[in-house]
Amino acid sequence: MGMFKSLKDAKALGDYHGGMPSIRGSFKDISALADDRGEGEILKKGTPTKAVVQGFTTPVPGDRFAMQIPLDVYPPDGGEPYRINYVFPTARMKAAMSVGMEVPIKVDPGDPTRIALQWDAQRASIAAAGGDFAAVEAGLANTYGGVADAAMRAAQAGGATLGTGAAPADPLEKIAQLAKLRDSGAITEAEFTAKKAELLAQT
C-alpha cells in the first residue's frame, strides 16, 4: 500500500537523522527558532553605530539556534572600540558577515555589551561594496592585506627570496654546500678556502 510505504519511508528517514522528534520537542524547537533573544528591543531603543568583524562566524556549543562572531564595537559617542563576542539567533541572519566587514549595529544604552545587528541595512552595505563576493574580499583585504604585505617586506629585508626556495641560513650548511661544489670542480680550492674563512668569521 502506498500510504503505509510512505509512512515507513518517513520513519526510516527520521531514524536516519537520529529519530523522529516528539510534538513537544518540535514546538520547543520552533519556539527557540523564533526567539529573537532581546534583539527586537535593542533595535527599537538602541543607539546606532558601527562594528568591525574580527573573525569568522562559528556555531555556539550547545545552542543549535545561535551563531557567534567577534566584533569590535565603535561607541556611538566616540572613544576606543571594544571587543564583544556577538551571539545572534541564526534565523535572523539576512546577509553575509565576514571578517573585516564594517557592519551597522545598535547598542543597548544600558549595557554596551548587548548589541543587535541591523540586517536589512547590512544588505545595503554589501550592495554598496559591490555585492557579496566583493564585500567579503574587501573585508579580507582590510584584515589580512596589511599582514601579508608586512610579512613580504620583512622577508625581503632579511634577504630571503620568496618563491624560489630558501637558501641555507646556517654558515656550516653553506660550507658543506661549497665543499660539494669544490668536489664537483665548480669552484677551485682557493675559492672554497676564501669563502669558508668568510663564513666561519660569521659564526
Next chain:
Amino acid sequence: MADEITIQYALTDPPAQARESWKQSPPEWLTKAKFELVDETYDGLVYRGSHGTTRLGRMFSAGTYTLSLKFDSDGRVGSRVTLTGQAPAPMAAAIRTDADAHGGGVDPRVS
C-alpha cells in the same frame, strides 16, 4: 523575490547631510508608495511598505517591501546613495527616473 532593486547614484551633499535631508524630506516616490522609515543606522535608513497602494490592497497584502539605503562618500565633496531591497514597479521606475536626474544610476554589484 520579485520587485528586487539595487541601484546607486550620486548626490551633491556629503553623506551625513544627504542622509539627514533624505530623512527630513524623503522623495515623493517613497511617501506616495506609503513607505515608512522603520530603522536608522549610523550611515543609512531603512524603509518599509506593504504590498498594494490602496488601503484594501494593503489589508489583503501578503507581505512587505523593505528598502535599505546607505550613504557613502564619493571621495570628493558629495556622496553616493545605494538603495537595495524591494519596490513595486511604479516606485522602481520613479527611483530610476530620480537616478537619471542625478547623473544616472548603476547597479554597484560586480557579481
